[in-house]
Amino acid sequence: MASSMLPPRTAQIRLVSSHKEVYEPDDDSFALVDALLADRSNLLEHRPALCMEIGCGSGYVITSLALMLEQEGLDAFYIATDINPYALSVTHQTLEAHGVHAELINTNIAQGLENRLSGLVDVIVVNPPYVPTPEDEVGAEGITSSWAGGENGRSVIDRILPVADHLLSEKGWLYLVTLTANNPSEICLLMREKGYASRIVIQRSTEEESLHIIKFWRDFETKEDEEKKKAMADKSASTGIMEYLLGQLPQLPFWRSSDSNNY
Amino acid sequence: MRLLTHNMLSSNIKGVTNGFPLRIEAEKVVEKVVEMNADFLKKMFEKIDWKAFADASRAMGYAELPEEADSSMLESDEFLQRYHHALLELHLEEGALICPETGRRFPVNKGIPNMLLHEDEV
Numbered sequence: 001m002a003s004s005m006l007p008p009r010t011a012q013i014r015l016v017s018s019h020k021e022v023y024e025p026d027d028d029s030f031a032l033v034d035a036l037l038a039d040r041s042n043l044l045e046h047r048p049a050l051c052m053e054i055g056c057g058s059g060y061v062i063t064s065l066a067l068m069l070e071q072e073g074l075d076a077f078y079i080a081t082d083i084n085p086y087a088l089s090v091t092h093q094t095l096e097a098h099g100v101h102a103e104l105i106n107t108n109i110a111q112g113l114e115n116r117l118s119g120l121v122d123v124i125v126v127n128p129p130y131v132p133t134p135e136d137e138v139g140a141e142g143i144t145s146s147w148a149g150g151e152n153g154r155s156v157i158d159r160i161l162p163v164a165d166h167l168l169s170e171k172g173w174l175y176l177v178t179l180t181a182n183n184p185s186e187i188c189l190l191m192r193e194k195g196y197a198s199r200i201v202i203q204r205s206t207e208e209e210s211l212h213i214i215k216f217w218r219d220f221e222t223k224e225d226e227e228k229k230k231a232m233a234d235k236s237a238s239t240g241i242m243e244y245l246l247g248q249l250p251q252l253p254f255w256r257s258s259d260s261n262n263y
Numbered sequence: 264m265r266l267l268t269h270n271m272l273s274s275n276i277k278g279v280t281n282g283f284p285l286r287i288e289a290e291k292v293v294e295k296v297v298e299m300n301a302d303f304l305k306k307m308f309e310k311i312d313w314k315a316f317a318d319a320s321r322a323m324g325y326a327e328l329p330e331e332a333d334s335s336m337l338e339s340d341e342f343l344q345r346y347h348h349a350l351l352e353l354h355l356e357e358g359a360l361i362c363p364e365t366g367r368r369f370p371v372n373k374g375i376p377n378m379l380l381h382e383d384e385v
Contacts, residue, residue: 049306075300077267077307088375101297103268104375112369112378116271116283120310 008037009071010064017093018058021086023146025060027206028177032127033064035175035201035213040068046173048076048122053102054109054160056080057146059091061125066100076122078102081110083145108139109156110163121167127177129156153182161187164216165194174216175201184212191216195223264355264376269319270311272376274362274369276384284315285360285369287322293356293374299347305337307350320349 010033011025018024036043048069053062062080069076080102082088088104095102105112129138129146130153137148138155149156157178164174174196178184188198197219204211274282317328327345329336336342360369360376367384370377 049303075298075303077303079268079271083379085375085377089373092373092375101295103265105264105268105272105378106375107378108380111380112272112275112376114275115273116312120271 006071008040009067010037011060011067011094011098013060015094015097016058016060016063017090017097019086019090021084021142022090023057023087023143025058027204027209028127028130028211029057029060031202031204031211031213032061032125032175032177034204035215036061036065036068036125038201039175039215043069043123044072044074046122046171047074048173050077050079050121050169051123051125052078052110052117052121052167053080054124054126054164055087055128055146056082056091056102056104057084057087057127059087059094059102061127062091062102063094063098063100065123065125066095066102067098070100079105079113079117079121081105081107081113083108083139084142086142087146109160110167114163114166117167119167119169122169122172124164124168124172124174126160126164126174128160129153130177130179130182132181149182153179157182157187158190161190161194165191165196168218170218172218176214176216178212178214180210180212184214188214188216192222193226195219195226197222264371264374265351266316266319266323266353266355267307267311267350268376269355269360270316272360272378274360274364274367276362276365276367276380279362279364281364282362284312284319284363286363287319287355288359288361288368289323289355291355291357292323293354294352295354297351299343301337301343304343304347304350305334308332308334308337308346311350316349320353323349323353323355325349325353 056062066078085106088106129149131147131149132153133148135150138150196216198214198216200212201215202213313332320328355371356374358371
């Protein structure tokens with residue numbers, strides 16, 4: 001594909017709208033957009049028809065994704081959801097200021113979309129509420145919903161993962177922001193059981209937190225491996241399971257290195 | 264909200280078995296011109312529930328879509344033009360989406376549908 005010589009376009013901070021109840025772009029948002037930029041040539045080849053952001057906040061990420069793809073003539077359909085109505089107003093303004101469009105839906109994760117959108121989404125981006133907090137802060141009104149993640153910051157992430165699996169197309173990709181406290185390797189194992197391979201696109205430590213942006217994609221080998229492993233585990237008596245699992249440890253490829261494949 | 268989005272939305276209130284399609288109550292519809300992308304239209308054609316789409320289009324004041332459609336029609340420029348217009352250029356700006364089973368209203372304000380469920384609906 002002919003690639004333009006211009007630097008990739010992303011949302012400009014001065015054009016990102018704001019509201020006191022809406023999370024402003026911060027290190028995690030920048031890391032997610034940087035991950036999309038780092039994976040840009042793959043995304044252009046991927047030619048997504050339908051892209052989605054779950055929890056769009058200020059709109060910085062979905063706007064950047066739309067700009068990045070549109071610049072190369074890729075015409076996709078964008079959907080962004082947020083539980084916070086103010087976030088959608090702000091996202092709307094941010095999109096308009098950059099001359100791009102996304103369909104905005106005020107909902108919890110993807111409620112209302114799950115039946116009909118199943119298996120259709122080629123790219124999902126999520127910067128979830130990942131901060132460990134008391135469970136009762138999860139889903140609170142306003143800006144709290146943008147960061148309150150419950151125990152280990154995993155409450156909302158663990159609800160998003162099966163939804164993402166359900167919505168993603170056969171060739172679909174998920175980009176997810178996680179914090180070390182979220183136990184990203186365990187998230188990768190959970191997704192592995194659903195047949196996804198994964199790799200860290202960006203790892204970034206700030207004074208406050210250590211962020212990983214992880215990309216997931218369906219991988220038939222991973223799925224076969226998982227099925228074999230299950231069958232083996234079913235066969236072996238309980239005494240054999242530990243031995244078997246220990247034997248598998250060195251080859252668990254849930255942290256794939258980027259040069260081992262084309263993703 | 265565009266009609267492609269409408270075609271992807273359903274009411275998932277607890278206990279509702281047939282929450283699709285949502286009936287459109289249109290108070291304000293706006294049109295925004297977008298460039299036509301035939302590949303995208305063809306790809307989406309397989310995913311769209313045409314009956315729901317044609318009904319929704321009529322509820323938005325655009326009655327130029329056939330009641331039924333099959334993929335051979337995609338060869339016609341005139342058909343593509345109408346399909347494109349209804350799918351992507353019509354926006355429900357103000358109004359509501361009504362659950363076909365319960366009559367529950369999901370309001371649409373400034374083009375944004377509010378699909379959030381109340382606690383007793385989850």
